[in-house]
C-alpha cells in the first residue's frame with residue numbers, strides 16, 4: 205500500500221506544502237528524467253507518486269488557486285494519435301501546476317511534409333520547452349526521442365503503439381488503491397484485446413510488482429504468446445478469469461486494428477467476451493469495473509454496466525487522471541538542474 209495511507213506522513217504532506225513534501229521514493233524519482241513505461245519504476249517511486257497524486261487530487265478538487273510549482277516551465281503535448289482523456293488531462297494537470305502548455309497540432313504541422321518525430325521534437329526544444337508529452341502509433345517512439353534528445357528535454361510517454369501507456373496504468377493503480385487500500389493479494393482480471401493494448405502491458409508490469417493475483421483473458425488470437433513471463437495467469441475464456449475478482453479491467457476491442465481476421469466477427473466476440481451484469485455474478489461481491497476508454501458501448505461491455513455507478517469506476521479513472529498526471533509532472537520536472 206502506498207504511504208498515502210500512513211497517517212503521519214499524509215498529515216505532514218498537506219496541499220500547500222508540496223515543496224516540503226518528503227518520501228523515501230522522492231530522491232529516486234528525482235533521479236528520473238523521463239517516464240517511458242512502468243517496467244523500471246521502483247515500488248518506492250510508485251508509492252511516492254501515489255502520495256503526491258493524493259495531494260494533487262485535493263488541490264484539483266478544491267477552489268484554491270493553481271499551485272505555482274511549475275511556474276516558468278513549458279510542456280509540449282505532441283499527439284500523433286487521437287486522444288480525449290490523456291491529452292486533456294495532461295494539459296489540465298500542467299496548468300494546475302502553473303506551467304505553460306503548447307499543444308502541437310500534428311495534423312497541420314510539418315510532420316505532414318515528412319519531418320521526423322525527432323526533428324519535430326527538436327524544433328520545440330529549440331523554442332525552450334522543458335518537457336514533451338508524446339503519443340505515437342509506433343512502439344518505442346517515446347524511447348527513441350528520449351534517446352535522441354533526452355539530454356535537452358524530458359520525455360513523457362502518453363502511449364506508444366502496443367507497447368506502453370504508463371500514466372494510464374498509474375491512474376488505474378491509484379483508482380484501485382482508493383477503493384481497496386493495499387492491492388497485495390487482490391484478484392484482478394484484464395480482459396479483451398490484450399494483443400493491441402499498451403494499457404494491458406503497463407498494468408501487468410505495475411500490478412505484478414504489488415503481489416496482485418493477475419488474470420489476463422481474451423480470444424487466443426488477441427492474447428500474445430508468452431504472457432505468463434509477466435507473472436500473470438492467461439485464460440482464453442472470460443468466465444474463469446473473472447471468477448472471484450475484486451477488479452475487472454475491460455479493454456476496448458481496437459476495431460481499427462482488426463483487419464487481419466483476428467476475430468471471426470464482432471457478434472462472436474460479444475457472445476464470448478462482453479462483460480455484463482450476469483457474468484459479473486462470478487466475481488467477488490464488491491467487484492468494481494475499470495475501462496481506460498474510449499468505450500465501445502455494447503461490444504466489450506454493456507451499456508448498463510458502464511452506467512452502473514455501483515460497479516463502474518470509469519468516471520473515477522478519468523477524474524484521477526488529472527491528479528496522477530499532476531504528480532508525474534511535479535515529480536519529473538522539479539528538483540532537478542535546468543535541462544537547457
Ligand code: CP
Nearest residue numbers: 287288289290496497
Ligand atoms: N485512455 C486513453 O488513453 O484515452 P485517450 O485515448 O482518450 O487519451
